[in-house]
Amino acid sequence: MSKVDASGWSFETLAVRAGQERSQFGEHSEALYLTSSFVFENAAQAAARFSGEEPGNVYARFTNPTVTTMQERLAALEGAEACVATATGMAAILSTVMALMKSGEHIVASRSIFGATQQLFGNILPRFGVDTSFVDTGTVEGFRAALRPTTRLVFIETPSNPLTEVFDIAALAAVAHSAGALLVVDNCFCTPALQRPLELGADLVIHSATKYLDGQGRVLGGAVCGARALTEEVFKFLRTAGPTLSPFNAWVILKGLETLSVRMKAQSASALQLAQWLEAQPQVARVYYPGLASHPQHALAMRQQSGLGGALLSFDLRGASPEAARANASHVIDSTRVLSIATNLGDTKSIVTHPATTSHGRLSEDQRRAAGIGQGLVRLAVGLEHPLDVIDDLKRGLSTLAS
Ligand SMILES: Cc1ncc(COP(=O)(O)O)c(C=O)c1O
Numbered sequence: 575m576s577k578v579d580a581s582g583w584s585f586e587t588l589a590v591r592a593g594q595e596r597s598q599f600g601e602h603s604e605a606l607y608l609t610s611s612f613v614f615e616n617a618a619q620a621a622a623r624f625s626g627e628e629p630g631n632v633y634a635r636f637t638n639p640t641v642t643t644m645q646e647r648l649a650a651l652e653g654a655e656a657c658v659a660t661a662t663g664m665a666a667i668l669s670t671v672m673a674l675m676k677s678g679e680h681i682v683a684s685r686s687i688f689g690a691t692q693q694l695f696g697n698i699l700p701r702f703g704v705d706t707s708f709v710d711t712g713t714v715e716g717f718r719a720a721l722r723p724t725t726r727l728v729f730i731e732t733p734s735n736p737l738t739e740v741f742d743i744a745a746l747a748a749v750a751h752s753a754g755a756l757l758v759v760d761n762c763f764c765t766p767a768l769q770r771p772l773e774l775g776a777d778l779v780i781h782s783a784t785k786y787l788d789g790q791g792r793v794l795g796g797a798v799c800g801a802r803a804l805t806e807e808v809f810k811f812l813r814t815a816g817p818t819l820s821p822f823n824a825w826v827i828l829k830g831l832e833t834l835s836v837r838m839k840a841q842s843a844s845a846l847q848l849a850q851w852l853e854a855q856p857q858v859a860r861v862y863y864p865g866l867a868s869h870p871q872h873a874l875a876m877r878q879q880s881g882l883g884g885a886l887l888s889f890d891l892r893g894a895s896p897e898a899a900r901a902n903a904s905h906v907i908d909s910t911r912v913l914s915i916a917t918n919l920g921d922t923k924s925i926v927t928h929p930a931t932t933s934h935g936r937l938s939e940d941q942r943r944a945a946g947i948g949q950g951l952v953r954l955a956v957g958l959e960h961p962l963d964v965i966d967d968l969k970r971g972l973s974t975l976a977s
Contacts, residue, residue, distance in 0.1 A: 585651060589647070589651060606821060609821075612630070612631040612632060635813055640824045640828070641659050641821055652766045652770060653772050656800070658798050660819055661818060663780065663782025663796040664782075664796070666780050667694065667796075669812055670798050674807055675727065676703075679704055680726065682720045682727070682728045683709070684717075685710045686712070686731065688731065688782075691760070696708070712739050718752075723753075730759055730760070731759070731762065732764070732769075736862070736888040736929045736951065740871035742878070743759060743774040744775050762780075762782045763919075765834060766779075767834050767839070780796070781797040782796055783797055785919055786834065786837065788826055789834065789837050789922060791918055791922075793827065840958060841884075842885055844957075845883060845887050848968075849861050849865060855972055858889050858890065859892045859950070863888075864876075864884065865882065866883070885955060886954070890950050891951075896950075900930065905974070906972055912924070912967040913926040915927070921957055923957045924955060926953070
């Protein structure tokens, strides 16, 4: 097997080349090893592989060459020493907590994190003696005030979903480290094509590879990237507990990574064009997009996200009452013909959703209001269609609303 040396390559080159190990057949595209187990030359080799004395594959719950290639490529893109792939993004988050925390320890998490992560931290982990304080403001002081002597992890997503609040990774890394805690950043929305949290001081990066890393809505996957001393602990949990990525999904994600940079640039450019157009529409009260000069953390976002806003934006439709705003949102969504009404993001196909009745539907109206999720809020995960077709699609519903 010949190994490609990735040292000194730029992001785009690493995205198509890093981690590839060719077999004796000299395949150009990465091989997909659909095998659950591996054959040993003799009993002594089996024993040496099991004990870890000899490196190599044993069983696909532990390692598989296709998964290893995907891990090495993503680690190279995040600038991480190592990466562990998982079955889903949620498996990455759960595995990190299970590997690094014990009963009696504490998490400080932004309130603006994915709903299932909130459920895991708020409702499931307390049963195992791990408590979470949710920080409602995006300020560094808010996070500092929530720290306890037992805090082990500070957990954020930036930009947040669906309101695109931007968190200062470098400042929060300093806050976490001052308390002896680790900063964990869910980098799902920016991906390493726009934002590399480890370079800004974060300790671990989490991915739902289901989103932009695959980029075409085909498979589920996840990953944890960071220093090997930390990912090794995640790996030990994974090989025992089993939320491992399938080789097929790893192969699909691997091929997705090859186009990550061009997709993120194109989708961000379309999102900016759409955000600017939406901001000029009289029926729209407010647009949430880090690439707009009107965004409260625009300067931070441009610094932290390689000058691009990402592909996710939201907008508030006007409405005389919450009921009227909700009816307006439904009308705009139901009038689309190009956009998909679906619950995902990070796909080449643009997706439109109504957060108040879907992702945030289980919250009370008061909780929703506190989170800033109004009934007129519409979220767009911008894909690769021509932006003018998406504008026409939104115009169909918007133009028939009273402004
Ligand atoms: C920011 C973020 N993190 C994690 C997840 C969970 O990922 P998965 O669905 O792959 O488990 C999601 C899913 O939407 C997400 O949006």
